[in-house]
Amino acid sequence: MCLTCGCGSDEVLIRGRKPLNKPKAPVSFKLHRVEAKVAEDTQRIVKLEQDILHKNDSHAKANRELFVQQGILTLNLVSSPGSGKTTLLVRTLQALHGRYPLAVIEGDQQTEQDADRIRATGVPAVQINTGKGCHLDAQMVERALPEMPSPDGGMLFIENVGNLVCPAGFDLGEFAKVVVLSVTEGEDKPLKYPDMFRAADLMLLNKCDLLPYLSFDVELAESYARRVNPNIRIIRISAVSGDGMDEWVSWLEEQRPNGS
Numbered sequence: 001m002c003l004t005c006g007c008g009s010d011e012v013l014i015r016g017r018k019p020l021n022k023p024k025a026p027v028s029f030k031l032h033r034v035e036a037k038v039a040e041d042t043q044r045i046v047k048l049e050q051d052i053l054h055k056n057d058s059h060a061k062a063n064r065e066l067f068v069q070q071g072i073l074t075l076n077l078v079s080s081p082g083s084g085k086t087t088l089l090v091r092t093l094q095a096l097h098g099r100y101p102l103a104v105i106e107g108d109q110q111t112e113q114d115a116d117r118i119r120a121t122g123v124p125a126v127q128i129n130t131g132k133g134c135h136l137d138a139q140m141v142e143r144a145l146p147e148m149p150s151p152d153g154g155m156l157f158i159e160n161v162g163n164l165v166c167p168a169g170f171d172l173g174e175f176a177k178v179v180v181l182s183v184t185e186g187e188d189k190p191l192k193y194p195d196m197f198r199a200a201d202l203m204l205l206n207k208c209d210l211l212p213y214l215s216f217d218v219e220l221a222e223s224y225a226r227r228v229n230p231n232i233r234i235i236r237i238s239a240v241s242g243d244g245m246d247e248w249v250s251w252l253e254e255q256r257p258n259g260s
């Protein structure tokens with residue numbers, strides 16, 4: 001259980017254990033007391049998780065209402081650290097600059113480096129540092145919004161903290177989650193971290209320029225993503241070479257409230 005983020009699970013499964021030796025003595029009274037205490041703690045933790053998610057959902061609802069009112073297409077970019085979210089965003093903003101009002105919220109545990117990279121494109125960016133936190137939540141986004149010009153009628157990109165687990169559970173009020181998987185991470189990530197790929201509408205398979213140097217099997221990775229989420233759309237892309245950028249930009253434009 002991660003109390004920092006409330007992403008704990010009661011579905012923990014430990015595989016490949018040695019068979020347990022049956023205790024010779026009957027189960028002691030002490031063991032019953034330990035079991036009762038564990039059950040009580042589990043109940044308390046589940047309640048805490050429910051409270052955290054309930055509170056998050058009410059802020060997410062308020063954010064979503066605001067985005068709809070102001071005609072802002074908001075995307076939540078999620079991935080492992082280093083898959084290329086900021087590099088992709090910089091290139092995307094360059095492609096969209098001057099066509100729509102744009103803004104970015106950056107999430108990292110520490111530093112303002114990603115927000116600085118975004119600002120260098122001329123697009124306003126607010127950096128949220130989560131400290132020990134491993135994801136953004138809806139209240140953080142709500143607090144960041146008044147700190148920059150609202151991109152009314154345009155697009156707001158939220159780059160989540162690099163983490164393929166916790167951000168899956170937190171609605172920020174976005175229109176859709178976009179998961180970035182880079183080809184250096186291995187094909188198996190959709191199967192190992194299914195919640196994230198299930199929560200996303202689109203997967204950007206990034207760093208495709210590196211494929212000639214790797215043994216990464218693109219079809220296999222895509223079939224794994226579709227196994228956990230049959231409706232996921234996939235775009236092969238490279239933030240460095242620019243391949244796939246046109247398809248990604250078209251996808252973004254199709255998602256706008258008036259679809260252009």
Ligand SMILES: Nc1nc2c(ncn2[C@@H]2O[C@H](COP(=O)(O)OP(=O)(O)OP(=O)(O)O)[C@@H](O)[C@H]2O)c(=O)[nH]1
Nearest residue numbers: 080081082083084085086087162206207238239240
């Ligand atoms: N070859 C190649 N490198 C890339 C591509 N996209 C990003 N990179 C490199 O990958 C590294 C990480 O990129 P970032 O954009 O900082 O990744 P990120 O997902 O924003 O990282 P965090 O914010 O730390 O989670 C940098 O060295 C980028 O230059 C790509 O398409 N191809």
Ligand SMILES: [Mg+2]
Nearest residue numbers: 085086114159
């Ligand atoms: Mg980044």
